[in-house]
Amino acid sequence: MHTPVLLKEAIEFLNIKSDGVYFDCTAGGGGHSEEVAKLLDEKGVLVCMDRDAEAISRVKDRLKGYSCKKFFFKKSFKNIDVVAKKLGFYGRVNGVLADLGTSMFQLKDFDRGFSFSGEGKLDMRMDKDQYLTAEHIVNSYSEKRLADIFREYGEERLSKKIARMIVEERKDNPITTTIQLAEIAIRAYGGRKGRIHPATRIFQAIRIEVNDELNELKVFLENALKVLAKGGRLVVISFHSLEDRIVKVFFKDKAKKCVCPEWQMRCTCGGNNQKVRILTKKVIKPGEEELKTNPSSRSARLRACEKVV
């Protein structure tokens, strides 16, 4: 089971109208989708997207009893514009939600390769139809490229050392399992010492690379804004600082009235370029109660904005 994070807050910011059109772009286990479906009547529309086919069939099943109009797409959320056009909702959507990262279903299925808590294939694809896997990256990327990925996407202090050890190891033995990879990180740190497992950061980095997560997010944000109606809401929950920074910068940028270059002394753009109003002046984090009942929500950060034009 996947416990939806910041559920109450996400629903509040979506500001659900019972006959509105809503997109849950990361349907996952269907927790947020179901809460939206509860608030919609038979005129309301809920579009569920996920790039994981298993998530889509799970959510389809979970929402069977709800009377709103439902649509399901096994697609990356960066294609929200294509889906909205296909359904005739382009520019008419009242709310878009993205709850980034992986679901418990993905983490607990060791064969998906997202977790080092159990032995599994080095896979990490959210979309199983995709070609690139973690195994391919770990066994074929150059030492420099691996180190760059670990540093940029994992903020890994020992990026060069771990990359070197991977390249050494794979000369004799291809690295094919999660535990094999995690053990390299443990050796690099001289054992398991701190609170955070030594493999956490390289697993995050490889997962981001496999699924091109940061680029997907950037394209998604632009396209999500396009599909919203005036007054429509965009709510994004992220789980690490790289994602949160992208969302924060995007919102700030779209909330600017003036888009003239900073060096320009006088505004020549007309000063009426504001596309959104930021609803979360301060980022929203899980409260004590949620942290107690769902400790894995601790890194969740929610930001929301409203389209104003």
Ligand SMILES: C[S@@+](CC[C@H](N)C(=O)[O-])C[C@H]1O[C@@H](n2cnc3c(N)ncnc32)[C@H](O)[C@@H]1O
């Ligand atoms: C944290 S879970 C969502 C959980 C869901 N909100 C719930 O309450 O059950 C994240 C989901 O996003 C999906 N996902 C990640 N990146 C995606 C992308 N670019 N496009 C579509 N879905 C994506 C994953 O497959 C996963 O199912």
